[in-house]
Amino acid sequence: MFLYTENFEGQKEMAMAGLSRALAEDRVDRDIIPLLEKINALDNYFTTSSCSGRISVMEMPHFGDKLNSVWLGKWHREVFIEEVFEAIGRHRSGQLWFLVRSPILHVAARTMDDAVKLLNLSIGLGFKYSSIKSVSHRKLLVEIRSTERMDVPLGEDGELWVSEEYIGRIVNLANAQVRRFKGKLKRLEDEIEVLEK
Template sequence: MDPFDQKKKSIVDEIESTLGDIKDASPKGSIDELCIPIIRLINSHQDLVTTSSCSGRVSVFLEGNKVRSNTTESDLTDKMDVKIGGKGDGGNWLFVTHDKNQLTNWWKDYQFNFNRQPSDELPLSTRYILFKFEPLILHIKCRDFKSASLVYQTAMNCGFRESGIGVNNIVAIRISIKLDIPIGYLNENEQHDLFISEEYLRLVTNLSLDRFNENEKKLAQLHKAFDVNIINKVEEKEEKVWESKQERAERMKREGLEKRRLKQLQEEEKLKQLAEQMEIDNKPDQ
């Protein structure tokens, strides 16, 4: 088996075993439900395999510590030692959902202090709370540059304008319908002070719902484009001949039989090779 096929098999096996789990129990940490159809569609093509995916999400993130242990606040005047949106050093998600149905009144379970407008400028070390909508992102490993280019072009044509090809023919499919809103900060008593009103939080939550819907629409468009342009592409040179219902039924049957016969032949061939291999393996050294 060549390296691509080998890699693909191991990825697809893992995906399918994960999907098995979903039906049983925990959907957490596994594949986003909305992505499953397009993942299966893409993986049905011999030259493509999905390596990661996120169907889109709303998250509320508390930034980590920004000040390095050997830096004091007064050292920060040149603004060179502050890391924006830092995930390390205690940054953590207060809320994450990939499911638009989980958005209604999500903040009711949280101890947010609304309408806290700091009178002075906040120090550079402030750990902000960021409300984000992040759209669909999909990584696809392709067998060669030619197939990567086709995947890239298909995504760009659907409006995924921030897509790109990376190393090893992995295509990242990205779109820019985002929200990135600083809504508050961690106050000196480690409480969540929000700059905004509850009405504003409701409003941006509703706008996230609109973006989830837009995102689903784009995902459907991408699915269709993959289907038509790549997976089930009809070669243009192929002549299309009109056929009656009966003719079609007969052709399907014929093609089905042909396929089955071919598979049988392949299996016989495999068995033959296996037998030969065993013969070679068992031969005493000469």
């Protein structure tokens, strides 16, 4: 078994250059930036990708066809019902879905011990779907994921299958999930430095 990552410093330097470009191009979720900065300040870790979680309305030819899907609305925060109805109003063809996705971070670790420490911390803070995603001499990668998720079909080919009242209810549920996973991200941000002790 591989216990450490070769050329960790070189990989981290390249990842930080990529993150700097993404920040300059405003391609990083703003509310996760403080957590990314804290992780990347640690000697034995660096982030390779991240999403702070989102609510979205998506039009897709059929479920699972991400390649040909179209975002009608996407928010990395709680949403107002009016925003959701505005996105739904743009639906013309294919299936219409209301989706919630929990945060996801990919973090490279220097050693297997470092990866296990991050994994245990993450799971302990409520990121129950976290795992060690890759194990090799080239990469030790931890995926930090939570459990919050919704996949709700709303209609097809311009026809709505559900009432406005129902949509209001699922928006309230989605916003509750967002509050929950944003709280977990904040706890991880507050406690991440324990990995250096």
